[in-house]
Amino acid sequence: MWKIDTGMGRECVTISSVATDLLLSSLHWWERRSTRMTVGIPLLCFLVLLPLNIPWSQISVTWLGVVHFLACLSPQLGSVVYHLFMNHEGGEPVYKTLLTLDMCGICMINTLGALPIVYSTLLCYPFTRTVALLMYILLSGYAIYCAITARSRVRRLRSFAWQALFRFSFFLLRWVGVGGGSPTSLRHFLTMDALAVVGGVINITRIPERFRPGLFDYWCNSHQIMHVLVVGSILYLHWGVLDDLLWINTYHCPTD
Incomplete structure (x- = not known):
């Protein structure tokens, strides 16, 4: 039904x-056409335009480009499936399945999206880089478990906190000059996380509809604002990763 x-x-x-x-x-x-538009249109745009915007011929580590492309698609794809089929009256089991798919999309961008960041930050330290990548993947597995078992929006948002702290530690390495990466990418990554956090907070606090119930049922409600901010966050991730991938192709690690 x-x-x-x-x-x-x-x-x-x-x-x-x-x-x-x-x-x-x-x-x-x-x-819910307005909400679906905020996820469906970006998904189509990313699906068509992102592969054309990635300079494959200038990337020396191709798998990072593939991982980045999948990362950008995953949250939009999970959200589209969730919003398309959420009207099913199969009860709680169906809803939980759809919500799990939505959460998996978010976890995938947090996981896959950070791999190029970790890789380029530790470009000149192969062993440390491999350990860090494995640690982040394991941490992400725990994060997705916490996200799909969380019983509230606040706990669901908190489940991604460890991933954010892990990424922030690499941003700190870049800021102090220890880690590698393009000089222009750090500001993109910081903006990316800032937009994601603001979007999550707006969705949890239900701004602006909590102040004017009924007025924002179809347009400009907190859920739609969050979707728009997530799209902006993905764009900043894309710009930052592109800078890093091109930097990897031209940078030469010290030999000493």
């Missing part, structure tokens, strides 16, 4: 075919 918003109240429509259910759910665009 699916709950379909006709604009004149809600009605339940029972459809026997599961395949038809899924198709109709995706076609009912008017149900």
